[in-house]
Amino acid sequence: MQRLREKIYRWIFTILAFASLIFLVGIILFLFKESLPLFRYVPVGDFLLGTAWYPTHEEAEFGILPLIVASLWVTLGALVICVPLGVGSALYIHELASARQRAFLKPLIEILASIPSVVYGFFGMVIAAPFLQQLLKLPTGLCAFTASVMLGIMAVPTVTSIAEDALSCVPNSFREASLAVGANRWQTLTQVVLPAAGSGISTAIILGMSRAIGETMTVLMVAGGAAVMPRSFFDPVRPMTSTIAAEMGEAAVGSLHYNALFSIGLILFLITLIFNILAEIISRRFRLKLGLGR
Template identity: 50%
Template sequence: MSPNGEPMAVKDVVNVDTPSLAKNASKRRRAWNAFEKVSEGILFASAFIGVVTIILIFLFLFKEALPVLFDAKTAASLTASKWYPISQPPVFGLIPLIAGSLIVTVGAIVISVPLGVGAAIYLSMVASPMVREILKPTIEVLAGIPSVVLGFFGMAFLAPVVKSLFNLPTGLTALTGAITLALMALPTITSISEDAISSVPGKYMEAALSLGATRWQAIITVIVPAAFSGITASVMLGIGRAIGETMTVLMVTGNAGIIPDSFLVPVRTMTATIAAEMGEVARGSDHYHALFVVGAVLFIMTFIINLIADMVSRRMKEVE
C-alpha cells in the first residue's frame, strides 16, 4: 500500500526498496573493506614486530660479544681445545662446547628420527582407529613434560643404566644426554610426521595398489616420499629443540668442557654453559662477553638449521 492507502504494483515496491537495499549493501561493503584493511595492518605489524625482535636479539648478542672479538688474546683463546674461564689467563675455547652440542644433538636425532617416523607411519597407515585415538594423544602429551622432569629421569634412571652397562666411572655422558633429548624430540617428530603422512591423498595408495604394489611397498615408495617435506620439517624442528635444550643437558651430560672422543664421556653444551655460568660472572668481564659469543654462535647455528629446513621443504614441495 502507498502512503495514501492506494495499492502499489510489484514494480513500485521494487523501486521503493531497491535504493535502501543498495545503500545497506554499500555500507556493509565499506565496513568489510575497513575490517580487511585493519586486519591486514595487524597481521603486517605482527610480522614486522617478529622480524624486528629477531634483528634486535641478533644485534644485542653481537654487541655484547664484540669486546672479546676485538681483544687479541681473548679472541685467540676462542679456538682452544678446552673451556676453562677461571684459569690464569682464562681460556674460552668454543670448540669443546660446539662439539658437545653437536654430538648430543646428532645422537638424539639418530635415535629419535627412526622411532618417530616409524611411529608416524604406524599411526597413520597401520594402526586401527581405536589404537590411533589412544596412542596419538599420549605421544602428544609427552611433548608437554617439563625438561627438568626428563632431566631427573635421566639422572635417576638412565645414568645408572649407562654407567653399569658400559662399566663407566659416571653415567652422566653424551649418550645419556642424547637418549634424554631423543625422548624430548620424539613427540614433535612423531606428531608432525603423522600429520604429513595422513595428509597424502588416498588416491596415491590406491594407484600404487592398482599397479600391483603391496601395502608396505606403497607406503615406503609412494606415501613416505610424498610426505617427505613434512617429515623433513619435523626432523628439523626436533633438531632445533635438541640443540636449544638447556636444563636437561645441564643435568645429565656431566658438563666437562673438553672435546669428546666418544658418546661415553661427559660433555658440555653451549646452552648448559650459558645457563650454569651467566648468573655467576661479573658484568662486563671477559667471561661475561665470552658467554655472549657462545650465545651468538648458538643463534647462528639454529638460524642455519631453520634456513636449511625451509630450503629443503620448499624444494620438496616443488618436486611434488
C-alpha cells in the same frame, strides 16, 4: 569519522604485527652487542677453534671447540635414537593404526610432547644415569651417551608429530594407485608413500635436530659438564647450551666471560637459524612437489 577509525585500527594492528620482527632483530642486536667486546681480545678463529675453555683462569682462555663438538656429539646421538623411533611411530600411527587407535595415539603423542625438559633432565639424573652406569660399567653415568638417550627420547614426540603431518599431506590417491597395481601395503609404504613424504620427513628431522641442539636443561643436568674435548661417547661433556646456563650465574656482567657466553649464544642462534631456514626451504619444496601451493 568512521573511515578514520577504520584507518586507526588498521595502523594499530600493523604496528603490533611488527612485534615479532622487532623481537627477532632485538635478539640479534643484543647478542652482537654483548658479544662483540670479546673479539677485541680474542680473535674469532681462536674462539671458534681453540680447544681450551678456561673462562675463569688468571690467563683466561675462550676456545669453544670442545663445546661445539659436545653439542654436535650429543645431537648426533639423539638423532640416532629419535629419527627411527619418531618416524617409525609416525608411520605406524598414520599407515597401520586403525581409526580408533589413531584417534587415541595422535593426541597422546602431542600431549607427551609437552613434558618439560627439566623433567627429562631430572629423570636422566636420578634414574637413567645410575642405571646406565651399572649396566655399562661406566666411570660416571652423567655423560654424552646418557644425554643423547634422554635428548633422543625427548625429541621423539616432536619428530612424530611433524612427520605425521607430512604423511597426511600425501594424497590418498597415491596409495590407491599403488595398491591397484598389485603392490602390497609395505611396498606401497616404502616405495610410494615414503618417497612422496620424504622431504616433509626431512623437515621433521631437521626441526628435531634444531630442537635438540638448542635444548638446555636436559643436557645441563645429564651431560656431565666437563669442558674438554670428548674422546668417546661415554665421556662427560659440556654442550654450548649448558655452558651458558651453568656459567652465566657466576659471570660478572660486562666481564669477558659474560661476553664469551653471549658469543656462544650467538653461535647457537646462528646454527639454529640455519637449520630453520633449511627446514623451511625443504618444506616449501615439499608442498610444491605435492601440488599443495605456497
